[in-house]
Amino acid sequence: MEQKILKKDEIGKLYNELASEYNFYAPIKKKGNISFEKIEKPEDILLDYLNSKIPPKSILFPQMEVLFEYTLDEKDVEITDRQDLDQKILIFGIRPCDAYSFELFANFFSSHGNWKDEIYLKKKENTTLIGIGCNTPRTTCFCTSVKGNPFNKENMDVFLTDLGEKYLVEGISDKGKEIVKKLSWLSKASDSDLKKSKELAKQAEESITSKIDSETIVKNLETSFEHPIWEEISESCIGCGSCSYMCPTCTCFDVIDETDHYNNRGRRIRIWDTCQSCLYTMETSGHNPRDTKIQRCRNRIMHKFSYYPTNYELLGCVGCGRCISVCPANNDILTILNKIEKIEKEEDEKVVA
Amino acid sequence: MPNPYIPYLTRVKSVITENKVNDIKTIELEFKKEEEYKKFDYIPGQFAEISLIGKGECPIGIASSPTEEGTIKFTIKKMGTVTSGFHGSEVGDIIGVRGPCGNGWPIEDMKGKNIVVIGGGFAYSTLRSLIIYLLDERYRKDYGDITTIYGNRDSGEVLYKDLLEEWEKRDDINVVLTIDREEEGWTREVGFVATIVKKVAPSPENAVAIICGPPIMIRTAVAELVELGWKEEDLLNSLEARMKCGIGKCGRCNIGPKFICTDGPVFSLAELKKLPDEY
Numbered sequence: 001m002e003q004k005i006l007k008k009d010e011i012g013k014l015y016n017e018l019a020s021e022y023n024f025y026a027p028i029k030k031k032g033n034i035s036f037e038k039i040e041k042p043e044d045i046l047l048d049y050l051n052s053k054i055p056p057k058s059i060l061f062p063q064m065e066v067l068f069e070y071t072l073d074e075k076d077v078e079i080t081d082r083q084d085l086d087q088k089i090l091i092f093g094i095r096p097c098d099a100y101s102f103e104l105f106a107n108f109f110s111s112h113g114n115w116k117d118e119i120y121l122k123k124k125e126n127t128t129l130i131g132i133g134c135n136t137p138r139t140t141c142f143c144t145s146v147k148g149n150p151f152n153k154e155n156m157d158v159f160l161t162d163l164g165e166k167y168l169v170e171g172i173s174d175k176g177k178e179i180v181k182k183l184s185w186l187s188k189a190s191d192s193d194l195k196k197s198k199e200l201a202k203q204a205e206e207s208i209t210s211k212i213d214s215e216t217i218v219k220n221l222e223t224s225f226e227h228p229i230w231e232e233i234s235e236s237c238i239g240c241g242s243c244s245y246m247c248p249t250c251t252c253f254d255v256i257d258e259t260d261h262y263n264n265r266g267r268r269i270r271i272w273d274t275c276q277s278c279l280y281t282m283e284t285s286g287h288n289p290r291d292t293k294i295q296r297c298r299n300r301i302m303h304k305f306s307y308y309p310t311n312y313e314l315l316g317c318v319g320c321g322r323c324i325s326v327c328p329a330n331n332d333i334l335t336i337l338n339k340i341e342k343i344e345k346e347e348d349e350k351v352v353a
Numbered sequence: 354m355p356n357p358y359i360p361y362l363t364r365v366k367s368v369i370t371e372n373k374v375n376d377i378k379t380i381e382l383e384f385k386k387e388e389e390y391k392k393f394d395y396i397p398g399q400f401a402e403i404s405l406i407g408k409g410e411c412p413i414g415i416a417s418s419p420t421e422e423g424t425i426k427f428t429i430k431k432m433g434t435v436t437s438g439f440h441g442s443e444v445g446d447i448i449g450v451r452g453p454c455g456n457g458w459p460i461e462d463m464k465g466k467n468i469v470v471i472g473g474g475f476a477y478s479t480l481r482s483l484i485i486y487l488l489d490e491r492y493r494k495d496y497g498d499i500t501t502i503y504g505n506r507d508s509g510e511v512l513y514k515d516l517l518e519e520w521e522k523r524d525d526i527n528v529v530l531t532i533d534r535e536e537e538g539w540t541r542e543v544g545f546v547a548t549i550v551k552k553v554a555p556s557p558e559n560a561v562a563i564i565c566g567p568p569i570m571i572r573t574a575v576a577e578l579v580e581l582g583w584k585e586e587d588l589l590n591s592l593e594a595r596m597k598c599g600i601g602k603c604g605r606c607n608i609g610p611k612f613i614c615t616d617g618p619v620f621s622l623a624e625l626k627k628l629p630d631e632y
Contacts, residue, residue: 067356067358067359068356068358068359070406070407072406072407075445075446075447076447077362077406077447077449079359079360079362079406081355081356081359082356108602109602111601112600112601112602112612112615112616113454113600113601113612113614113615114600115354115357115600115601115602116354116357117357117602118354118355118356118357119356119358225609225629251602251604252603252604252605253597253598253602253603253604254597254603255358255409255410255597255598255603256409257404257406257407257408257409257410259407259408266407268358268406268410270358270597270603273597273603273604273605275604275605280595280605281594281595281605281606282595283593283594283595284432284433284436284595285432289594289608289631289632290631295631299607299631302609303607306610307607307609307610310610311610
């Protein structure tokens with residue numbers, strides 16, 4: 001596949017060409033935060049950003065989403081299914097960690113039992129990703145420790161490398177190659193462009209200095225459910241749930257009926273939920289299987305680094321570091337994982353001593 | 354595949370008050386569309402997400418047996434918003450049903466074995482389903498001796514009285530009913546379920562025991578069975594948890610890497626021993 005060049009001042013042109021076919025999402029600045037939103041004016045698109053505060057999972061799995069609508073009459077109910085799932089979605093500017101999180105979502109939503117989450121899966125099928133490699137990963141980034149890479153192209157349809165005033169453009173999937181072909185006005189990339197992109201990728205990978213040994217962590221967690229370390233880990237947690245709401249791989253949701261009683265209609269919706277809330281598992285009887293903070297903090301880590309590997313031979317973390325930057329109590333997942341990594345070693349030392 | 358969150362629509366066909374204090378009712382539902390009833394192909398021990406559209410949804414064990422054709426039944430205790438709503442429902446009202454969910458009792462693996470069904474209080478609903486199924490003339494020959502021990506606080510709490518009396522008259526099931534304390538007019542056993550288990554002393558030879566009830570009853574009854582030589586893989590239990598979707602998506606009913614809604618709700622004690630104590 002031939003690589004192309006997209007000049008940064010041609011983003012508007014790209015938008016105009018694709019926005020008629022797709023709902024075009026890209027990062028913008030909204031209320032002081034960066035998030036992926038549907039673009040109305042191409043000049044709103046933010047190109048100079050490290051990553052969005054709110055993960056782009058919100059496009060396919062919004063904070064609040066309608067499952068179906070209903071009308072109620074005296075003795076009957078009518079249900080209306082979602083009609084908008086065939087719309088084509090394009091996400092411009094997504095980072096490799098977040099693109100991979102979409103694969104984890106799709107895997108989870110098609111596993112367990114006989115039912116698949118068709119709402120998510122249909123949207124995912126109709127989504128095209130034009131992603132960008134990360135030239136300057138943040139200090140909280142650790143994708144290279146969880147089998148990712150700041151220049152991982154695997155889960156993208158089109159991959160861009162920021163070369164300063166322009167992007168190097170590569171079609172990755174068949175869908176992506178078609179799009180590149182369609183944008184016939186893109187100029188040709190030179191050898192020096194390719195060389196520079198390789199250098200940037202190497203530099204980016206080297207700049208991620210946070211390192212954890214995920215294999216040791218997964219292994220240690222198998223025998224650490226009752227370990228006293230969880231008490232220490234959860235001590236500073238205030239149970240706000242920000243880590244999971246902002247996590248690109250957290251899929252949990254609550255379901256609620258919203259009824260407009262004046263007009264006898266309503267909708268059953270799902271909203272983001274978090275295992276960090278004590279209400280999450282609270283039963284009507286008052287019994288709560290995870291009624292302590294220790295249990296809840298443990299569940300979050302175990303889910304991503306033990307239950308995920310057990311069920312799918314994957315890690316449930318993409319190393320985006322959002323949970324680190326949003327935590328109001330500075331509870332850093334890297335610190336937590338480092339402690340878990342050292343568990344066995346400490347125990348071995350104790351035995352020797 | 355269709356949107357898995359949309360329920361089938363059913364109408365309430367009958368409502369029966371099951372206990373004296375009137376906080377447990379059995380509602381019988383008839384599907385609006387025959388083809389949807391056909392799709393709702395269940396076995397005893399499975400549950401469904403049932404909803405009052407506009408109020409909410411909750412997981413409830415299916416109390417009817419697939420051999421009782423035409424309708425499905427749920428026995429519901431009045432607890433929160435949705436279950437209270439069900440208690441207020443009348444014949445003809447619309448109720449949404451999604452499912453069947455979960456694994457159910459292992460009726461295939463149980464073939465050729467003696468079956469002991471132990472229940473306490475309100476937890477008898479999916480046991481009702483199972484016993485009706487086992488006693489059905491098409492399937493009775495596939496199973497060995499059937500014993501059921503059913504305990505309640507007092508006689509006013511005993512569910513499915515007519516059905517139990519019918520079973521007592523049969524010679525192909527041993528029905529043992531018990532209440533916690535002596536009561537005038539009560540001619541069956543008196544004592545906690547565990548005590549009666551010890552007295553009946555079901556043999557662990559080529560047998561499966563199914564135990565449902567409050568945690569304390571399960572613990573004490575299981576202890577008696579273990580004493581009698583039962584193995585943990587032959588002791589089956591059905592778990593409950595808060596659920597929203599019932600289909601392994603909303604996340605909250607996990608015990609370790611397993612979901613109660615899709616890997617369960619039926620687990621053997623041997624399986625539970627391998628999972629964290631978080632249910």
